[in-house]
Every structure is written in structure tokens, then in C-alpha cells.
Amino acid sequence: LRIDGLDKRLIARLCGDLPLEERPFRALAEELGSTEDEVIGRIRRLERDGVMRRLGAIVRHREAGIAGNAMAAWVVPDERADEIGEHVASLDEVTHCYLREAAPEWPYTLYAMIHARSEERCREVARAIAERFGVTDYVVLASRREFTKRSVEYFSESIGEQTDDDSETDSAHPGR
Amino acid sequence: MDTHGMDKHDATLLTRVQSGLPVERRPFRRVGEELGMPEREVVERLRRLKASGLIRRMGATFEPGPLGYVSTLAGMQVPAERLEALAAFVGRFPEVTHSYERDGAWNLWFTLTAASAGRLEAVLEAIRAEGRGCRLVSVPTRKRYKLRVEFDLVHEEPGFRADR
Numbered sequence: 001l002r003i004d005g006l007d008k009r010l011i012a013r014l015c016g017d018l019p020l021e022e023r024p025f026r027a028l029a030e031e032l033g034s035t036e037d038e039v040i041g042r043i044r045r046l047e048r049d050g051v052m053r054r055l056g057a058i059v060r061h062r063e064a065g066i067a068g069n070a071m072a073a074w075v076v077p078d079e080r081a082d083e084i085g086e087h088v089a090s091l092d093e094v095t096h097c098y099l100r101e102a103a104p105e106w107p108y109t110l111y112a113m114i115h116a117r118s119e120e121r122c123r124e125v126a127r128a129i130a131e132r133f134g135v136t137d138y139v140v141l142a143s144r145r146e147f148t149k150r151s152v153e154y155f156s157e158s159i160g161e162q163t164d165d166d167s168e169t170d171s172a173h174p175g176r
Numbered sequence: 177m178d179t180h181g182m183d184k185h186d187a188t189l190l191t192r193v194q195s196g197l198p199v200e201r202r203p204f205r206r207v208g209e210e211l212g213m214p215e216r217e218v219v220e221r222l223r224r225l226k227a228s229g230l231i232r233r234m235g236a237t238f239e240p241g242p243l244g245y246v247s248t249l250a251g252m253q254v255p256a257e258r259l260e261a262l263a264a265f266v267g268r269f270p271e272v273t274h275s276y277e278r279d280g281a282w283n284l285w286f287t288l289t290a291a292s293a294g295r296l297e298a299v300l301e302a303i304r305a306e307g308r309g310c311r312l313v314s315v316p317t318r319k320r321y322k323l324r325v326e327f328d329l330v331h332e333e334p335g336f337r338a339d340r
Contacts, residue, residue, distance in 0.1 A: 001242055011243070014236035020223045022215060023201060036201060043199045043236075053237040053323075057193040057222075060232045061327050071278065071285065081319070089322035097321040100249065103313040106282070111249070111315075115327070141278035141285065148267035148275035151233060152289045154243055156270070 008155040015153050068119040072126040073108035074138040084133050088112050093125050187329040189221055194326040240289050246296050247289040248316040251282040265306050269299050
């Protein structure tokens with residue numbers, strides 16, 4: 001996998017906003033001193049190589065009506081992690097599911113981010129997983145306040161000043 | 177659903193553009209063809225959804241690993257009266273992508289993605305020092321089973337689907 005200077009600048013630029021116009025990649029190419037087809041070819045390659053996850057809209061889901069969100073974590077024996085993790089991953093309400101290292105004072109290893117229209121529904125989803133697999137040592141940590149939400153700015157040094165408003169720290173939406 | 181003035185066509189469009197734009201010269205024309213909407217209307221609606229804040233960003237997400245980046249999830253126990261100040265400190269690092277107050281004694285949780293393991297450790301160390309004795313755990317990923325943050329905003333029942 002080779003990432004050259006133009007790739008880095010393209011990646012850094014795509015961490016911001018795509019111009020909302022008929023030919024967005026032509027606009028990007030002009031900014032980067034490249035051509036539309038070159039930019040399109042490189043983005044396709046980044047996607048094909050598994051470097052780019054996706055190019056699309058990232059939604060403020062709370063504002064769009066998905067109000068409940070909780071992080072749940074279970075104590076899961078290693079040998080059952082795949083079985084349980086794959087089931088959790090299959091659930092519609094689960095957006096993220098990871099197996100993580102345990103810490104001495106924090107024994108949980110299987111994590112899920114659960115999104116639903118209510119917090120109560122998030123708790124039901126977590127409880128159903130615990131009961132189904134008998135992994136009853138678990139926590140549901142609902143979010144009380146969002147302090148920061150931003151996208152990673154890869155290779156930001158490669159394009160100098162980032163000015164997109166996505167990098168804001170957002171503490172203006174307390175208490176949900 | 178009618179949220180932030182979002183109408184049925186907005187919900188359909190927003191659901192569609194979460195799952196990936198076609199990477200071609202006229203991506204919005206293609207999306208419009210799929211939805212039976214003129215290209216100009218697609219662009220105008222997306223501009224409005226971006227301006228209203230329903231679209232946080234129209235851009236790309238990347239895998240940290242292939243780009244040489246490392247990430248972790250960290251939790252802290254912070255006394256209530258110090259939580260806001262410490263969260264503000266944490267949020268000043270561009271490596272911190274999500275930070276939330278959560279229920280329970282472990283009340284501050286944040287994710288970090290950094291350009292190197294050394295940088296990740298340096299940020300954690302700075303936060304640990306600023307925490308002045310607050311307990312901190314860092315639990316890096318061993319395996320990912322799912323990462324798919326897409327919401328079906330069209331179907332009210334049976335709720336929504338995160339994975340379509």
C-alpha cells in the first residue's frame with residue numbers, strides 16, 4: 001500500500017466537506033492542483049484498498065430523531081467473543097461493536113454503541129444480549145452530555161490550515 | 177418524521193447519501209436518477225441539510241490502521257465539579273474525536289486517534305497529568321465486529337435500522 005503526497009492531501013481534504021455542486025471532484029481537483037479523473041481514480045483506489053471506509057453524509061442523528069444512545073460493555077470470555085460479537089454486530093441498533101483489552105479496574109471486553117429512538121430501548125437491547133448469552137456482568141453507560149464530536153483529521157499537516165467547521169468542539173448540546 | 181423541517185424527500189435523500197456517494201463525475205445526478213429527483217434538486221437539498229446542521233459533514237471516513245494511525249477508548253473517574261474543565265482540556269486535542277459524560281463513577285469517556293503510538297501515549301499522559309489523580313483506563317481495540325454508522329431516517333416503524 002503506497003500513499004504518496006497527493007494521496008495525503010486528498011485524504012486530508014476529504015476529512016473536510018465535499019463541495020456541494022454538480023462536479024465536486026472537479027472542484028477538489030482544482031484545489032489540489034490535479035485533474036478530476038485523477039482525483040476520482042485515487043478515491044476509488046483508496047476505497048478498493050480498504051483505506052477509505054466510505055464517502056458520504058455524516059448525520060447528526062439526534063437532530064434527525066435517533067435520540068437514545070448508550071455504550072454497553074460486557075465481560076465476555078475470550079473463547080466466546082466471536083460468537084457473541086457477531087451476534088451483537090448483527091443487530092440493527094448496534095452501530096459499533098469492538099472487542100477491547102481489559103484493564104485491571106475495568107474488566108469489560110466486548111463493547112457496543114447502541115442507537116435507538118429512546119434510551120430505554122437501548123437498555124432493552126443490552127439486557128437481551130446479556131440474557132441470550134448468559135453474560136450478565138455488563139454495564140450500560142448512557143451518554144449524558146456530548147463534549148466533543150469531530151472527525152479525525154488525517155495528514156492535516158499536509159494541507160496547512162484546516163478551516164472546515166467540522167473540527168469544532170461541540171458543547172452546545174447538553175443533557176441528551 | 178418531521179425533524180428540523182426535514183420532509184419525506186429529505187429523509188429519503190439523507191438515508192441514501194449516508195451509504196456512500198458514487199465516485200464519478202456527476203455523483204448527484206446518479207443519486208438523483210436512483211431517487212427520481214433532478215440533479216439540481218439533490219444538490220440544493222443537500223446544501224440545505226448541511227446548512228441546517230442535519231448533515232454534520234459530507235466527506236470521507238478512513239481506516240486508521242492502513243494510514244499508520246492508532247486509536248483507543250479511554251474512561252476516567254472525574255469528580256463532578258471538575259468534569260467540565262477536564263472535558264474542555266481533553267477536547268482541545270485534535271486527536272480526541274468523541275468525548276461524552278456517561279452514567280456512573282466512570283463518567284468521562286473519549287476516543288483518540290493519533291498519528292503514532294507515541295503521540296497517543298503523549299496525549300493520554302497529558303490528560304492523566306491534568307486529571308491530578310483521577311483514575312484513567314485505556315482499552316485499545318483487539319478486534320472489530322462492526323462499524324457502520326448509518327441511519328434509516330425513512331421508516332418510523334419498526335424504528336430504524338443502523339445497518340442498511
